[in-house]
Amino acid sequence: AQLDTLDLVVLVALLVGSIAYFTKGTYWAVPKDPYASSANLNGAAKSGKTRDIVEKMDETGKNCVIFYGSQTGTAEDYASRLAKEGSQRFGLKAMVADIEDYDYENLDKFPEDKIAFFVLATYGEGEPTDNAVEFYQFLTGEDIAFESGATADDSPLSSLKYVAFGLGNNTYEHYNSMVRHVDAALAKLGAQRIGAAGEGDDGAGTMEEDFLAWKEPMWAALSDAMDLQEREAVYEPVFSVEEDEMTTPEDDSVYLGEPTAAHRAGQPKGPYSAHNPYIAPIGESRELFTVKDRNCLHMEIDIAGSNLSYQTGDHIAIWPTNAGAEVDRFLQVFGLEDKRNSVINVKGIDVTAKVPIPTPTTYDVAVRYYMEVCAPVSRQFVSSLAAFAPDEASKTEIVRLGNDKDYFHEKITNQCYNIAQALQSITSKPFTAVPFSLLIEGLNKLQPRYYSISSSSLVQKDKISITAVVESVRLPGASHMVKGVTTNYLLALKQKQNGDPSPDPHGLTYSITGPRNKYDGIHVPVHVRHSNFKLPSDPSKPIIMVGPGTGVAPFRGFIQERAALAAKGEKVGTTLLFFGCRKSDEDFIYQDEFKTYQEQMGDSLKIITAFSREGAQKVYVQHRLKENAPLVSELLKQKANFYVCGDAANMAREVNLVLGHIIAEQRGMPAERGEEMVKHMRSSGSYQEDVW
Ligand code: FAD
DSSP: OOOOHHHHHHHHHHHHHHHHHTTOOOOOOOOOOTTOOHHHHHHHHHHOOOSOHHHHHHHHTOSEEEEEEOSSSHHHHHHHHHHHHHHHHHOOOEEEEEGGGSOSTTGGGOOTTOEEEEEEEEETTTEEOGGGHHHHHHHHOTTOBOTTSOBGGGOTTTTOEEEEEEEEOTTSSSTTHHHHHHHHHHHHTTOEEOSOOEEEETTTTOHHHHHHHHHHHHHHHHHHHHTOOOOOOOOOOSEEEEEOTTOOTTSTTSOSSOSSHHHHTTOOOSSOBTTBOEEEEEEEEEEOOSSSSOOEEEEEEEOTTTTOOOOTTOEEEEOOOOOHHHHHHHHHHTTOSTTTTOEEEEEESSTTOOOSSOSSEEHHHIIIIIBOOSSOOOHHHHHHTGGGOSSHHHHHHHHHHHHOHHHHIIIIITTTOOHHHHHHHHOSSOOTTSOHHHHHHHSOBOOOEEEEOOSOTTTOTTEEEEEEEOOEEOOTTOSSOEEOHHHHHHHHHHHHHTTOSOOSGGGOOOOTTOGGGTTTTTEEEEEEEOOSOOOOSSTTSOEEEEOOGGGGHHHHHHHHHHHHHHHTTOOOOOEEEEEEESOTTTSOTTHHHHHHHHHHHGGGEEEEEEETTTSSSOOOHHHHHHHTHHHHHHHHHTTOEEEEEEOTTTHHHHHHHHHHHHHHHHTTOOHHHHHHHHHHHHHHTSEEEEEO
16 A cells, blocks of 8 residues: 555654664764874864864864863763764754864854854863863953954854753752853844753753753754755764774784873873873872771872972863673673774764774773773663664664653663663673764763872872772662772772682773783873862861862872971861761771871871761761761851762762851841851852862
8 A cells, every 4th residue: 555645754754763862972072182193183184283263164064063161071972973864864964163273263153054062061060061161251351352352242153053961960059050151142133043942950960861852942942943855864973983903903003002102102201281181190099988788998109200299179080991791791782802802993974074092992891991881871872773783683672762751761761780781681692783983972982080188198199099989789679880080990909909709809800010011000091180179278278178988189298298297387267077888897987097096197197987886876077067067167257168979869968058057047048048158158168069
């Protein structure tokens, strides 16, 4: 029978809708990474390294730019996914751009028939991400002026059409403030937003679903505004992945896990940064907990001779390596086991598509060192694999998972599967047809993890301490333990360093000696990130610190510093710490050290503890804070700085509330005044948070 027109329309709509799910992927952005492939460097040279986005789009024939402001890679990933979907479903000529790589003074020249997307994460206390600071300052500055001479009064951005999505976390006070402020600033300058400004909430754990729900109406609005025709989307690779049978992994040109070309050549050199880590020796490592079933690591990272420096309160980033067991699983699931050591060349097919991993490399190395293969999986990405399923039954199951949010949550999200585990739960057959390019596009780059430095730069300027609790959790409903990538790698390094007979915790088998054995003798790649979490410059000022669990990390540094100053005869103000853990004889970390500091500092150091599992009732730091309201209030009157570090979701929020109550109650004010005082303390820098 012939299909009538209505049937056809419905069929096409269904096809396009479901194919949209199969098209998740990435247009990778301009890397600042020094290991960009030679193909890309040539590409960049050909098209000229301009900072003028209008010129760049003209040169490369683009009509859509997707700017991202990203700190941990999620915004960058969303930007790439939007670019890919825009080009495959709607024929947009899309490019992704790191917002820091372009100038903003000529945005008033942005052509009317093109579109700019802003995918912007909010970081910390409502701040822009590092790469978006300049853009934010420009757009929200007092006397904004464009190259053409146009000012804010001229509606200078009236030709700019834009789409906006923000990534935020509602447990922070300034929820999604970056996208809100940028959206308001663009509107004020006359730019025209297409669709609603989306907001994803990491705090509620709904980021991915918020994104999926936002983008469909956005695409509809954009199709109207730009007169786009939706079309049948098929997977178009962004990268070519070619196996090179002539080259062996031992060849000097092949990346075996090194972060940059200089590292590969065995001559890494500074300045070390977020794009060029220092391979640091671990001087010493030890266990801080006394219980067997949980681990908390103390490590001393030696930065002598690296020219790296830090200040008390800064963060250090650790570049991890995936566990061997998970690398094996991934390679097995995608049928790559037999050729894991084959050399591959990855190239961008489009000039603006930059390869996110160092190349040439091998499948094994790409998965072990460069790709985030253990993270939770997105519904859209799983859907994109349906077209490559090994049989009809698994294809049907994947399509169902892709289309049914609740089913996906039950079967995948709640089970805490990573991508390989998710596919193993569907079928035991390998997914040999999945193009490796799709995996590179669909998974994030392996991200460094940050740690609050737990030493004082005054006391040990060449040795950075970290205090890290090893993530090994069985989440409710899940059938297996989730093992954190970085902390279990660090645990393995500690075991090895201390001569433990079984250096690989839980059979995870790490490549401890690193690429070409360059990490032998226990080294780990690191970089330092400066933070605003700082002691008062005048040590005689009192301080109040609330840091349960590993939240005590930076406060160990603070106390170490104040004890050293006291020992030098300086006047040091009251140093009050609220610390909490489960039991005094299990996880009261640095207990002995604190006793020594107490001897050095006398009464000026006060440590108030809350042990949640010792009494009939659970006691947390916020309860102790409340019990000590008069002392807290007195210290605040003496202009104490107040610091909170650790769990952002619950503890930091509660402490904030309790402090408001304390101020109100102790000063006889209405509750709202107490809250306002805390807000004021935040904006003036006397209330500082370091939370995650
Ligand atoms: P990851 O692999 O990143 O996993 C983290 C968590 O995600 C897991 O525990 C699990 O709950 C969840 N997860 C992972 N995979 C899945 C999955 N497939 N399905 C479902 N859930 C999953 N930590 C400290 O211990 N000490 C510090 O001093 C410290 N300071 C920090 C400072 C800052 C500024 C920031 C941002 C974070 C800080 N952290 C600190 C946290 C630290 O950066 C890491 O997030 C933490 O150590 C876990 O890293 P990981 O690689 O071991 O775990």
